[in-house]
Amino acid sequence: MAQRKGNLMGVRADVKVLDATIRDGGLCNKFRFTDEFVTELYKTNIKSGVDYMEFGYKASRDLFNEADFGKWKFCKEEDIRSVVGDNISDMKIAVMADVGRCDYKTDFLPRSESVIDMVRVACYIHQIPAAVEMIEYLHNLGYETTCNIMAVSQANTNQLEEALAMLCDSSVDVIYLVDSYGSLYPENASDLAKTYLAAAEQSGKQVGFHGHNNQNLAFANTIETLSYGVSYLDATAQGMGRGAGNCAMELLLGFLKNPKYNLYSLLTFIEKYMLPLKASGVVWGYDLQYMFTGQLNRHPREAMTFTAENRSDYCEFYKSLLDNF
Amino acid sequence: MAQRKGNLMGVRADVKVLDATIRDGGLCNKFRFTDEFVTELYKTNIKSGVDYMEFGYKASRDLFNEADFGKWKFCKEEDIRSVVGDNISDMKIAVMADVGRCDYKTDFLPRSESVIDMVRVACYIHQIPAAVEMIEYLHNLGYETTCNIMAVSQANTNQLEEALAMLCDSSVDVIYLVDSYGSLYPENASDLAKTYLAAAEQSGKQVGFHGHNNQNLAFANTIETLSYGVSYLDATAQGMGRGAGNCAMELLLGFLKNPKYNLYSLLTFIEKYMLPLKASGVVWGYDLQYMFTGQLNRHPREAMTFTAENRSDYCEFYKSLLDNF
Numbered sequence: 174m175a176q177r178k179g180n181l182m183g184v185r186a187d188v189k190v191l192d193a194t195i196r197d198g199g200l201c202n203k204f205r206f207t208d209e210f211v212t213e214l215y216k217t218n219i220k221s222g223v224d225y226m227e228f229g230y231k232a233s234r235d236l237f238n239e240a241d242f243g244k245w246k247f248c249k250e251e252d253i254r255s256v257v258g259d260n261i262s263d264m265k266i267a268v269m270a271d272v273g274r275c276d277y278k279t280d281f282l283p284r285s286e287s288v289i290d291m292v293r294v295a296c297y298i299h300q301i302p303a304a305v306e307m308i309e310y311l312h313n314l315g316y317e318t319t320c321n322i323m324a325v326s327q328a329n330t331n332q333l334e335e336a337l338a339m340l341c342d343s344s345v346d347v348i349y350l351v352d353s354y355g356s357l358y359p360e361n362a363s364d365l366a367k368t369y370l371a372a373a374e375q376s377g378k379q380v381g382f383h384g385h386n387n388q389n390l391a392f393a394n395t396i397e398t399l400s401y402g403v404s405y406l407d408a409t410a411q412g413m414g415r416g417a418g419n420c421a422m423e424l425l426l427g428f429l430k431n432p433k434y435n436l437y438s439l440l441t442f443i444e445k446y447m448l449p450l451k452a453s454g455v456v457w458g459y460d461l462q463y464m465f466t467g468q469l470n471r472h473p474r475e476a477m478t479f480t481a482e483n484r485s486d487y488c489e490f491y492k493s494l495l496d497n498f
Numbered sequence: 499m500a501q502r503k504g505n506l507m508g509v510r511a512d513v514k515v516l517d518a519t520i521r522d523g524g525l526c527n528k529f530r531f532t533d534e535f536v537t538e539l540y541k542t543n544i545k546s547g548v549d550y551m552e553f554g555y556k557a558s559r560d561l562f563n564e565a566d567f568g569k570w571k572f573c574k575e576e577d578i579r580s581v582v583g584d585n586i587s588d589m590k591i592a593v594m595a596d597v598g599r600c601d602y603k604t605d606f607l608p609r610s611e612s613v614i615d616m617v618r619v620a621c622y623i624h625q626i627p628a629a630v631e632m633i634e635y636l637h638n639l640g641y642e643t644t645c646n647i648m649a650v651s652q653a654n655t656n657q658l659e660e661a662l663a664m665l666c667d668s669s670v671d672v673i674y675l676v677d678s679y680g681s682l683y684p685e686n687a688s689d690l691a692k693t694y695l696a697a698a699e700q701s702g703k704q705v706g707f708h709g710h711n712n713q714n715l716a717f718a719n720t721i722e723t724l725s726y727g728v729s730y731l732d733a734t735a736q737g738m739g740r741g742a743g744n745c746a747m748e749l750l751l752g753f754l755k756n757p758k759y760n761l762y763s764l765l766t767f768i769e770k771y772m773l774p775l776k777a778s779g780v781v782w783g784y785d786l787q788y789m790f791t792g793q794l795n796r797h798p799r800e801a802m803t804f805t806a807e808n809r810s811d812y813c814e815f816y817k818s819l820l821d822n823f
Contacts, residue, residue, distance in 0.1 A: 181686055358753070359684050359722050361506055388749055389711075393718030397684050423786065424713055427793040428683070440813050443786070448810060461748065461768070468752040485773060488765050 177400045184431040187404040191225040198413035204243035220438035227267040265290035272296035284315030291317040312344035321349040341376035355387025355467040359397040366398035381405030387467025391420040416473040417463035502725045509756040512729040516550040523738035529568030545763035552592040590615035597621035609640030616642040637669035646674040666701035680712025680792040684722040691723035706730030712792025716745040741798040742788035
C-alpha cells in the first residue's frame with residue numbers, strides 16, 4: 174500500500190495548480206465570457222499564485238461554427254495575447270485540444286512564436302494512439318503536453334494499464350486522471366492515482382487530477398489523490414464547470430500550505446465577477462440530478478437536459494435513468 | 499498504518515445509519531417542523547432502511563422557554579409517541595441530550611416505559627466527567643448511549659487520549675467523532691478515527707462519525723472514516739443542519755451497498771417535503787462564509803450571523819474573521 178507523500182502541514186514543491194474556469198466553465202455558457210471577466214481572472218490567478226491558467230479549447234473551426242460560441246472555444250493566438258500580452262508573469266498559459274475535434278497540424282504555432290506554454294490533449298481511452306500522435310507533434314513544436322484520459326471510471330484495468338504504458342513511452346509530461354462522471358470516491362480515486370503514479374514515476378512523468386462534483390467529492394478526491402503523489406491539480410472559481418462542476422479553487426487554495434497561494438485575491442474576483450455571473454442565470458454545481466449520474470457512473474448528459482429544462486421532478490428523472498441503464 | 503475494513507463493493511454488517519434531520523436540521527428552524535413532515539420522515543426512514551432516527555433534543559425546560567421552540571427541542575415522550583406509536587418498526591429512536599443543558603434525572607423514563615432506544619450525550623472535551631455521569635445514569639435506565647465529543651478539531655492529543663480512556667472505562671456503547679467546525683480533511687479525519695478505533699476496539703465499543711459540510715467534505719469524511727472501521731454514520735436529508743449542514747443522506751444511501759438501504763423512498767420525501775422547506779426560506783448548506791470558518795477551524799457563529807443578515811460581502815467578512823483570530 175503506497176504511503177502518503179508529505180503531510181497536511183507541509184509544502185510539496187511538485188504541486189502545480191491549474192485554473193480551468195474558462196475552459197470547463199465555458200461549457201456552461203458556450204465560452205461567452207466578457208473580455209473584462211477573462212482579463213480580471215488572469216490578473217487574479219497571477220496574484221493567487223496559480224501555476225497554469227487554461228484559456229479554453231483549440232477547437233476545429235471546420236467542425237464548429239465560430240458564430241455559435243465565444244472565442245475561448247477556439248483560443249486564437251491573438252485573442253489570448255489581447256488578454257496576456259506577452260505574458261510576462263510566472264504563470265503559464267494552457268489550452269485544451271480534444272482528439273478528433275481539433276486541427277492541431279494547422280492551428281498551433283511553434284511554441285517559440287506562441288504565448289501558449291502547455292497543450293492538454295483530451296481523449297477517451299480508445300483514442301490513446303491518436304493522442305500520442307498529437308502529443309509527439311506538439312512536443313516537437315516545443316509545448317509542454319498533458320494527456321487527459323476522460324471517463325476513466327468506465328475503463329477496465331487492462332485497458333488502463335496499456336494506455337498508461339503507451340503514454341509512458343511517449344513524450345507527454347503529465348498524465349491526468351479525469352473523473353468525468355464524478356463517480357469516483359476518495360478510496361478508488363486514490364487507488365487509481367496509485368496506478369497512474371506507479372507507471373509515471375518509472376518514466377519521469379507527473380500525474381494530474383481533474384474532478385467533477387456530482388457526489389460533492391471533487392475537492393475531496395483532489396486532495397486525497399494529491400496526498401498519494403498527484404502533482405497537477407485542476408480547479409475552477411466556485412467550481413464552475415460542466416454539470417455539477419469541478420473542484421472549487423477557493424477550497425483548494427485554502428487547503429494548500431504553500432504561502433505562494435493566496436485566497437484573498439480570488440475572493441475579490443468571486444465577489445465582483447462570479448456572483449453576478451451566477452445571478453445572470455449561468456447554472457452549474459452539485460444537485461440531485463448530477464448525484465444520480467455520478468452514482469450510476471454515467472455521462473451527465475440527461476442531467477444537463479433536466480437542468481436546462483428547469484425540472485424538479487427528481488423522482489421521475491431518477492426512474493427514467495434506471496429505465497435506460 | 500491501519501488498513502481499510504471491507505471495500506467499496508461489499509457490505510459491512512456493523513454499519514448503522516442515523517438520520518439526524520430533525521435534530522441537527524432543527525437548529526435551522528428552531529425545531530418548527532410540521533407534524534406531517536416528521537411523520538412522513540419517520541415513514542421514509544423506515545422504508546429507506548435507516549437504523550436510527552434522532553427526533554431532537556431533550557433540552558431543559560428550565561433553561562429554555564418552550565414557547566421559543568418547536569417541540570423537538572424537548573422531545574417529550576408523548577410527542578414522539580404521537581408520531582411513532584409504540585414504534586413497531588426495526589428502526590430505533592434516538593434523542594440527543596447536551597451536558598449541562600438537560601435535566602436528565604427528571605426527564606427520562608426507564609427505557610422499558612419509553613419509546614426511546616438511544617440517548618446521545620453531547621459534550622465538549624472538558625465535560626467528559628459530566629458526560630460519563632450522565633451515560634452511567636442513562637445506561638442504568640436501560641438506554642443505549644453514545645458520547646458525541648464536539649469540536650474535536652480543537653482538542654489536543656493528550657486531552658483526546660484521556661477522554662477516550664475515560665469513555666472506554668464507562669458504559670457508553672458508541673463514541674462519536676464530531677467535526678463540529680467542518681475543518682477536518684479526509685486525511686486527518688481518518689487519522690483521528692484510527693485513534694478512536696484503537697481505543698474503542700479494546701473495550702468492545704463502536705465509533706461513529708458526524709460531519710459538517712463547511713469545506714464540502716461531510717460526505718467524503720464520512721465514507722473515509724467508515725472505510726477504516728467507523729460504524730455509526732450520521733446523515734440528514736439534503737444535508738440539512740446547522741450552518742453548512744451535514745452529510746447528505748441521499749449521498750450516503752447511494753454509496754452504501756447493503757440492499758437494505760433504499761434511495762428512492764428518500765427521494766420521494768425530498769421532492770415532497772424538503773424542496774418546499776427550502777423554498778419557504780429555511781437556509782442551510784455549503785457557502786463561502788462557512789468555508790472560511792472551516793478553513794480557520796473555528797465555530798461558525800459569525801458565519802451564521804452573516805447568513806442571517808443576507809450579506810454577500812464575502813471579502814469584508816473574511817477580513818473581519820482574520821482580525822478576530
